[in-house]
Amino acid sequence: MTTMTRALHLFNVRMADGQRVSVSVADDHIEALGPQAAAPAGTIVEDGGGALLLPGFVEGHTHIDKSNWGRPWYRNEVGPLLTDRISNEREWRRTSGHDAAAQSLALSRAFVQAGTTRLRTHVDVDTDARLRNLEGVLATRQTMRDVLDMQIVAFPQSGMLVRPGTVELFASALAEGADVLGALDPALIDGDPVASLNATFALAERSRKPIDIHLHEPGAVGAFTLKLLLDRVEALGMQGQVVVSHAFCLGALPERERDALLDRIAHLRVALLTSAPPSRTVPPLKICRDKGITMFGGNDGIRDTWSPYGVPDMLERAMLIGLRYDLRRDDDLALAFDCVSEAAARGCGFADYGLRVGARADLVLVDAQTVAHAVVARPKRRLVVANGRIVARDGELVDVA
Template identity: 75%
Template sequence: MTKTAPPAATPVSLITNVRVADGRHVDVAIADGRIAALGAALPRQDAVRIEDGAGALLLPGFVEGHTHLDKTNWGLPWYRNEVGARLTDRIENERHWRARSGHDAGTQSLALARAFVQMGTTRVRTHVDIDTDAGLRHLDGVLATRDTLRDVLEMQIVAFPQSGLLGRPGTAELLDRALAAGADVLGALDPALIDGDPVKSLDLSFEIAQRHGKPIDIHLHEPGEVGAFTLGLLLDRVAALGMQGQVVVSHAFCLGALPERERDALLERLAALRVALLTTAPAAVPVPPLAACREHGVTLFGGNDGIRDTWTPYGSPDMLERAMLIAMRYGLRRDDDLALAFDCVSSVAAHACGFADYGLQPGARADLVLVDADTLAHAIVARPPRRLVVSNGRVVARDGVLVDL
């Protein structure tokens, strides 16, 4: 039996009869991949292709602020996880498994990236392992995925030293090459507990980043006082080198375990230096406090981390699910509080990562998601199929089915 090919992505010029979060019924006019107008009863005569929204809820395209596309086993047979409990156990297990199995970062990152688009995500920041065994092989695969989907998925790539910067000679040189080859952001990992010398590690990371004129996104799993010490050193360098607004601290578990006075002092510095925090809202470890971050003006946004890889069986390309998990972790129940969780995977994430022209306003890139839900809170909790996904002004998914990209 001949299998019917999915329809190709097509531009749309007008979406009629949709509802925005405040309940208003509006139309959305699109031109050259951007929102040209948003309002009631927009003119139809100039529209070449019209989509009837049928009263669906209109949302902006979602933003995945922290994932690892290169690691995923999405679509592969189930990986049986028997790895040890330590961070180093997971790192070594993954390296050996990827080499032994022939895991292909290009094929796998494309599979998961397409699933993100299908579920309404149009901007992604992904960390990619830069490893002295694999060299730039994983980066090459993800660069190919970015190129394949460049018209419908805006992707930032973080060159990430999964084994740390100092422990494996040649890592710094590989990071240099990765940034020169097209990575957008320099990654780093636990300068004290993995590298063993936070001063030397941070100095080298900032030196590499500044040499290439790139921002930094550091994984900071270090707990309590150790993490606070490392965070303080990092903030010293942000201030000294004028890198305000160019650094993200991912995870930052220490901020969820410190005494309030010490925590708040760090939050004040984070806010003043415009250093953003990323949380995946894990259930089993401390997390940066959402309310205190908002009180001090610290940007806190969300992401999945790994999805179906050797580290974890969890994760999903549905950012409405991640918003729900963030809301659950922080005890958000009111509808207006659930909206804060959605901000973590939409506007706040776009701002923190530096994705431009985002949102539901004229001039923004036309990245739109239609769902059958009464309200934003309902959409987060029910996570209905995506009736329509538009990216860069093109229909890329309809009724939960990805078009031919």
């Protein structure tokens, strides 16, 4: 990596409210943001051409270690069950020569090119691959460290308890550099939600790490697991340290039962993640927000053995969130964008985020009239600044490893 730009001045750019401003960047942070002003001496100057200024995007949930991005098309003939997909993926990764380091780097570069500057990725750890996938993504994080703030979740894609030795591997993964402890469907995958959640929370408590759990379990089963999880959050004082990803059950429960769970989720400051899939029930976005719950967005997998869909563009994910939740008004589409910006930074715990003085200088310029227009049109990124440094121009990476 080359030395980052030390000083940068963007002028003739517009805020979401239409105000024309200039932005002064010193080292890696926003030093000034306000009415048009002359550039400080010795500063690199960029004319924004009246473009819309947005904060760098946040990918709240993806799996960069397992992507097939940039490789030949994968012919998907996997069975319909979750266990079919897990077994198929494990075998494919074992026999195909899939390289988590190369693939995670390719996808990370594509994310940055499209304006993502913060990213949380789940990385498979199991008794077959052991820590190999984690080591590949750790190498990518090191390579991209100047331009992409990456959180790594150690994820038990094959289950925590059903494969003996997994808990010990996860302790090693957290010691080696994983930031967050993952979990997966304690009832339907591990077959014992009490024991599975006990093991997960005990490890989180020992390692002092937050938790991000995949909860695909439907209806009453999912609600039962969620209640057990919330009991442990409360008992261990882990308020504000847990994310429940997907939480499909919250879109299928009777209103009274759902709202009782949402009230507890809000009280315990548990955040919710949605990829807004069209084929599954989803937590109610506006009701969650009205209750004070942080709910944010992510792509989930991108071009992997699970699904051929997905692109590393958070404006497209915001659009898909808007479509799934029938968001049509401009102010509603601003909520969709919030799911991949402020709310995602808050849910993942990314610090110093946003368009404000003192925040890390992560900026995106797009030719759009409003935030809603940007979400719907998804224009080429005119300029991307990450950590105070220009990393993409006119949709192409510049000076990035």
